[in-house]
Amino acid sequence: MASETSLSSRSVCSLRNMILNRHVSVREIVSDCIDSYDKWQSKTNAFVSFDREQVLQVADAYDRDGAQGRINSLLHGIPVAVKDNYLTSDYPTTACSKVHDDWPQGIDSTVVALLRQAGAIVFGKTNMHEWAYGATNQVSSFGATKNPRNLDHITGGSSGGSGAALAAGIVPVALGSDTGGSVRIPAAACGVCGLKPTFGQVSRHGILPLAWSLDVAGPMARSVPDLKLLFSVMSGVDRNDPITYNDWNTNNRCRNLNRVSKLKIGVLSGEALNWSAEVDRSVNSVVRLLASDGAITEEICISGIRSGFAAWKVILHAEAAAYHAHFLNTRAQAYDESVLVQLEAGRSLSAAIYLKAQQHRSQFTRVLANKFLEYDCVILPTLPITAPKASQHDVQIKGKTITSQDAMTCLPWIANSTGFPAVTIPGGFGANGLPIGVSLLGVAGTDYKLLQIATWIENHLQLEFD
Amino acid sequence: MLWTRELLITYRQQAKLPELPTHSLDQVLAILNSIHSDLDGEDNLSFIEPTTRMVFPDLDEHDPRYLGRSTARRCK
Numbered sequence: 001m002a003s004e005t006s007l008s009s010r011s012v013c014s015l016r017n018m019i020l021n022r023h024v025s026v027r028e029i030v031s032d033c034i035d036s037y038d039k040w041q042s043k044t045n046a047f048v049s050f051d052r053e054q055v056l057q058v059a060d061a062y063d064r065d066g067a068q069g070r071i072n073s074l075l076h077g078i079p080v081a082v083k084d085n086y087l088t089s090d091y092p093t094t095a096c097s098k099v100h101d102d103w104p105q106g107i108d109s110t111v112v113a114l115l116r117q118a119g120a121i122v123f124g125k126t127n128m129h130e131w132a133y134g135a136t137n138q139v140s141s142f143g144a145t146k147n148p149r150n151l152d153h154i155t156g157g158s159s160g161g162s163g164a165a166l167a168a169g170i171v172p173v174a175l176g177s178d179t180g181g182s183v184r185i186p187a188a189a190c191g192v193c194g195l196k197p198t199f200g201q202v203s204r205h206g207i208l209p210l211a212w213s214l215d216v217a218g219p220m221a222r223s224v225p226d227l228k229l230l231f232s233v234m235s236g237v238d239r240n241d242p243i244t245y246n247d248w249n250t251n252n253r254c255r256n257l258n259r260v261s262k263l264k265i266g267v268l269s270g271e272a273l274n275w276s277a278e279v280d281r282s283v284n285s286v287v288r289l290l291a292s293d294g295a296i297t298e299e300i301c302i303s304g305i306r307s308g309f310a311a312w313k314v315i316l317h318a319e320a321a322a323y324h325a326h327f328l329n330t331r332a333q334a335y336d337e338s339v340l341v342q343l344e345a346g347r348s349l350s351a352a353i354y355l356k357a358q359q360h361r362s363q364f365t366r367v368l369a370n371k372f373l374e375y376d377c378v379i380l381p382t383l384p385i386t387a388p389k390a391s392q393h394d395v396q397i398k399g400k401t402i403t404s405q406d407a408m409t410c411l412p413w414i415a416n417s418t419g420f421p422a423v424t425i426p427g428g429f430g431a432n433g434l435p436i437g438v439s440l441l442g443v444a445g446t447d448y449k450l451l452q453i454a455t456w457i458e459n460h461l462q463l464e465f466d
Numbered sequence: 467m468l469w470t471r472e473l474l475i476t477y478r479q480q481a482k483l484p485e486l487p488t489h490s491l492d493q494v495l496a497i498l499n500s501i502h503s504d505l506d507g508e509d510n511l512s513f514i515e516p517t518t519r520m521v522f523p524d525l526d527e528h529d530p531r532y533l534g535r536s537t538a539r540r541c542k
Binding site: 306307309310311313314317332337340341342344345347348349353356357360 | 484493504506
């Protein structure tokens with residue numbers, strides 16, 4: 001991990017103040033990030049493309065602007081790592097797959113364009129699970145990523161490179177995308193923060209899709225205020241992505257919470273929801289923390305979990321197969337086998353099954369929304385276990401054996417199926433020293449409210465990483 | 467309905483999909499059967515009353531439109 005005093009380990013808010021007060025130059029910040037990159041890249045394989053000369057040139061341009069008093073943008077000179085499924089004008093975009101190596105260059109996805117307008121520097125492209133079609137980050141045309149907290153363990157995915165880059169202290173903020181937890185899974189596994197925004201809050205234009213009715217772009221950071229800052233820049237209406245026309249009436253002018261005494265917090269449980277005892281202890285410690293300040297906490301029991309998870313898989317596989325139909329017919333041999341069999345399963349699903357899954361989804365969403373409306377947020381673990389070892393194909397949860405892939409997605413899918421926002425923050429540590437993520441879930445449009453509560457928890461929990 | 471290997475091979479031949487190696491076919495079969503059994507499992511839509519689902523597939527018991535229709539049916 002980067003040392004406490006290194007610039008690359010500082011928050012965006014702190015770096016911005018240092019730049020504004022001329023305590024540090026953008027080149028110094030970027031050079032520090034490059035030092036961390038050199039230290040960690042060979043160990044973690046977090047990045048798949050990076051041009052140090054280019055980022056230094058952009059840094060110098062920002063320093064020239066700064067010398068002339070032009071520091072008006074929110075992210076002036078802040079390095080951002082970008083997942084390799086976002087189109088970027090200055091780097092190739094491959095989705096870490098050999099299927100297509102000639103994606104249009106010279107084009108920025110909407111989110112990347114917004115970040116650049118706000119002054120961010122694209123600090124390379126990060127490794128991901130091939131096509132975002134998996135949650136371990138063990139399958140990538142550039143090789144697997146390794147967790148900086150313990151190199152024998154996975155980062156989770158599919159935005160695993162972004163999670164590793166943050167945990168290693170290479171960059172202060174990063175971008176991910178989330179179809180079944182792909183922002184929150186690596187954030188939890190690597191001990192950082194991630195936001196899966198409400199479906200429709202952030203444009204997907206220029207992001208290679210996995211499943212269009214589930215895909216969401218989201219920010220990742222080492223602190224909740226940085227998540228909030230990045231989200232405020234990323235979100236908004238984009239004429240190139242009609243789903244952003246939804247008006248969730250989000251209030252982004254919320255102030256920091258001093259107390260949580262008036263909040264009503266739901267704690268999720270259910271017959272088909274299982275997680276390890278140490279994960280349970282971390283969630284309970286966060287619940288007790290909230291209760292100690294006067295929050296009302298209540299258990300919420302939900303049903304339809306097992307069938308809901310299956311419905312999410314049907315939608316995921318069917319939509320992915322539809323998108324990949326052309327490549328399946330022309331370049332099937334270029335896919336990793338684990339990705340190919342999921343696409344082939346998607347091709348074998350009937351329209352009737354897909355529609356049944358969508359019907360289940362809409363009813364599940366309505367029932368959950370009715371329950372969740374009674375609460376300011378609902379707490380659940382992000383993952384049922386800490387990050388498995390890279391060699392583990394299967395894991396045990398309370399005596400039941402499931403694949404590592406299912407273990408990663410068996411809780412996060414709820415936010416994608418319903419379209420609800422979810423934020424994950426570190427909530428404790430397992431016996432193996434690896435971080436445990438705690439998630440806050442709310443009804444559509446409550447993104448900033450979740451970030452507000454997450455900030456309070458982060459400030460009061462004060463976890464220390466080694 | 468659960469898939470068998472034979473059924474899947476026949477389906478793929480009819481749909482003119484490429485032949486898959488046996489180990490890949492078995493993985494596809496495992497994915498499909500796991501999904502189908504869970505989607506149709508005991509907790510499937512257990513929170514929605516079954517007849518409501520059949521008559522008004524997009525409405526649940528809390529929806530005022532459903533309550534209206536339900537009352538109308540009872541009045542008959």
